[in-house]
Amino acid sequence: MPHSILLVDDNVELVELLALSLKVLGGYIATVATDGIMGIELAMTSRPDCIVVDVMMPGLDGFQFVRALRGDQQTEDIPLIILTAVPQEKGRFSGLASGADYYLTKPVTITDLVDAIQRAIATSNADRAERLQHLATTDEEGPIS
Amino acid sequence: MSQQPPSLSTFARYDLLRRKRLLQVLLPILIVAIILASFDYIVRLLVSTPDQLLFNLLSSSFIFIIFFGFIWGLFALRRESITIASALMVTAGCIGLLGVFVRHILNQGLDPTALIELLILPSILVLTSLFGNIRLLVVVTILINVITASMIVLAGITHPETDVFLIAHASNVFAIPLAILFEWLIAIFLLAQQSSYQGVLRDLGQAFERLEQLDELKDQFIAHVNHELRNPVMTMRGSVELVAKAGERLTEKEREEVLNKALRVGDGLSHLLESILEVRAIDRGGVSEIQPVSVRQMLDDALLLVNPVGNELIQRDLHIHIPDDLNVMADPIPLQQILTNLISNALKYTPAGTPVDITAHLAPPVPATKRGGTPTEIIEILVRDYGPGIPPDQIPLLFHRFVRLPRDMGSSVTGTGLGLYLCQRFAEAMGGRIWVESTGVVGEGATFHLQLTRATGKLPATLFATLLSQNSSSS
Numbered sequence: 001m002p003h004s005i006l007l008v009d010d011n012v013e014l015v016e017l018l019a020l021s022l023k024v025l026g027g028y029i030a031t032v033a034t035d036g037i038m039g040i041e042l043a044m045t046s047r048p049d050c051i052v053v054d055v056m057m058p059g060l061d062g063f064q065f066v067r068a069l070r071g072d073q074q075t076e077d078i079p080l081i082i083l084t085a086v087p088q089e090k091g092r093f094s095g096l097a098s099g100a101d102y103y104l105t106k107p108v109t110i111t112d113l114v115d116a117i118q119r120a121i122a123t124s125n126a127d128r129a130e131r132l133q134h135l136a137t138t139d140e141e142g143p144i145s
Numbered sequence: 146m147s148q149q150p151p152s153l154s155t156f157a158r159y160d161l162l163r164r165k166r167l168l169q170v171l172l173p174i175l176i177v178a179i180i181l182a183s184f185d186y187i188v189r190l191l192v193s194t195p196d197q198l199l200f201n202l203l204s205s206s207f208i209f210i211i212f213f214g215f216i217w218g219l220f221a222l223r224r225e226s227i228t229i230a231s232a233l234m235v236t237a238g239c240i241g242l243l244g245v246f247v248r249h250i251l252n253q254g255l256d257p258t259a260l261i262e263l264l265i266l267p268s269i270l271v272l273t274s275l276f277g278n279i280r281l282l283v284v285v286t287i288l289i290n291v292i293t294a295s296m297i298v299l300a301g302i303t304h305p306e307t308d309v310f311l312i313a314h315a316s317n318v319f320a321i322p323l324a325i326l327f328e329w330l331i332a333i334f335l336l337a338q339q340s341s342y343q344g345v346l347r348d349l350g351q352a353f354e355r356l357e358q359l360d361e362l363k364d365q366f367i368a369h370v371n372h373e374l375r376n377p378v379m380t381m382r383g384s385v386e387l388v389a390k391a392g393e394r395l396t397e398k399e400r401e402e403v404l405n406k407a408l409r410v411g412d413g414l415s416h417l418l419e420s421i422l423e424v425r426a427i428d429r430g431g432v433s434e435i436q437p438v439s440v441r442q443m444l445d446d447a448l449l450l451v452n453p454v455g456n457e458l459i460q461r462d463l464h465i466h467i468p469d470d471l472n473v474m475a476d477p478i479p480l481q482q483i484l485t486n487l488i489s490n491a492l493k494y495t496p497a498g499t500p501v502d503i504t505a506h507l508a509p510p511v512p513a514t515k516r517g518g519t520p521t522e523i524i525e526i527l528v529r530d531y532g533p534g535i536p537p538d539q540i541p542l543l544f545h546r547f548v549r550l551p552r553d554m555g556s557s558v559t560g561t562g563l564g565l566y567l568c569q570r571f572a573e574a575m576g577g578r579i580w581v582e583s584t585g586v587v588g589e590g591a592t593f594h595l596q597l598t599r600a601t602g603k604l605p606a607t608l609f610a611t612l613l614s615q616n617s618s619s620s
Binding site: 011013014016017018020021024025056085086087105106107108109110111 | 371372375376377378379380382383384386387390391394395399403406409410
């Protein structure tokens with residue numbers, strides 16, 4: 001059965017393209033949310049296999065979205081990828097520390113995004129806990145690109 | 146800039162350090178001189194006869210005033226109280242040296258030695274200007290004037306036979322004003338020099354503060370453009386990648402949608418680049434040709450650019466009340482750009498379903514600047530929306546370049562922070578002005594006002610042809 005991906009981004013043009021691209025190139029079933037609140041509702045009702053979320057959104061931003069999902073038992077183990085225009089040097093540590101599995105900076109190719117989704121889905125809860133522990137105890141950024 | 150530029154306070158600290166260094170260099174020399182003079186007077190005190198004792202004690206006390214004044218000044222200097230240190234040292238120096246001068250006049254009259262001591266007084270003024278502040282300089286100058294006048298009068302009284310080049314008993318009335326004038330000339334020169342120096346420091350500080358602001362604006366602009374570019378670039382690249390790698394798996398409709406998406410995004414990128422280049426152009430030369438133009442025609446052209454025929458994306462209730470015969474003096478292209486910007490902003494930043502009002506009318510005329518001249522008739526164009534409005538405290542930020550309101554930074558509405566800046570520059574270049582009114586209350590929206598000089602008479606035939614050709618090329 002194909003994996004389901006939830007895309008959360010307020011840029012309608014981009015998110016529609018990503019939905020189509022993930023379907024055609026990755027064989028995924030993609031659902032779209034254009035703000036954080038809608039994204040949380042869809043995450044809780046549909047329990048996707050992976051969520052790709054933007055950071056700069058009106059209302060709930062991407063970091064808050066990730067922390068909200070990680071703080072809920074129903075959604076805490078859903079793989080999360082941050083896909084954002086905020087450069088790595090400014091937001092990567094915050095993104096990973098909030099609980100995301102990957103931090104990608106736009107523009108990325110569809111191929112790289114599909115690759116990151118596959119790796120995120122393969123990440124176990126133990127791996128995730130170990131990485132967060134490492135982030136909490138050191139000043140270094142997480143090992144994942 | 147890799148380092149933080151210095152601010153005005155940095156230059157004030159530099160001035161304090163400069164004076165502190167001067168004091169530190171000269172103090173050892175002054176202290177040695179005072180010690181030697183003190184030794185000299187102590188010896189005199191010891192060898193003086195009883196009738197000379199009181200007089201010599203009085204003379205020596207002046208030396209010790211100087212000595213202790215400098216000691217207290219040293220303490221103040223160590224505690225970074227430059228003003229107190231210099232005030233103590235200079236005042237002590239004044240009193241001490243004037244005391245010596247008193248002693249000399251009383252003892253030997255106004256002879257060349259006394260005149261030399263009198264000339265030391267201007268030296269005190271120079272020292273004061275170097276170490277102290279302007280107020281201290283004025284106080285010391287007045288003090289020296291009083292003492293100088295008193296000493297010359299005293300010399301005339303006690304030694305009426307004294308007659309040394311300009312100074313004679315009969316001419317004391319000239320000596321006093323001359324001496325005071327001499328001291329004030331020096332004081333005024335020093336004051337002017339100090340003011341000039343402080344003025345240079347202030348200008349440099351302001352220049353560096355401006356540089357700091359520009360650097361911050363540059364960083365803001367780079368951050369905005371960086372953010373605004375990433376989404377469209379990814380959309381365009383993703384579209385091409387999808388068609389290239391899996392074009393055959395897309396339906397005809399899907400392929401068309403993807404390619405149209407890439408085209409739209411590309412148009413947006415072009416617009417961004419044009420805005421950036423326009424900022425550069427307007428900084429160099431402003432508008433090119435002011436001529437009578439029809440407000441209604443300009444508005445229609447702007448609406449075609451904002452909402453092309455057949456574009457279903459923008460559906461909004463536009464209320465337009467602009468008489469056909471209202472003409473203004475303007476450059477058509479920048480005016481069209483202003484209107485396009487204002488209408489586009491009204492549509493972008495307000496919720497779907499809310500109306501936008503566009504009106505134009507004759508505004509109160511501007512009085513003539515010259516006597517007998519005619520008032521200037523003004524046309525005012527208003528673009529009003531009913532959206533969230535603009536917080537009043539943020540209105541001053543709106544027309545700055547590369548600045549976007551905090552609430553828009555995280556929104557889905559794209560922008561470079563250049564549109565309203567360009568509107569203002571264009572309006573001013575055409576002799577008009579633009580401003581906004583808003584309560585910041587959601588639902589009351591904002592009203593943008595654009596005022597331009599009214600054009601009297603009919604539009605030239607050639608202008609109609611120009612406008613028609615612009616209309617046909619934009620549709």
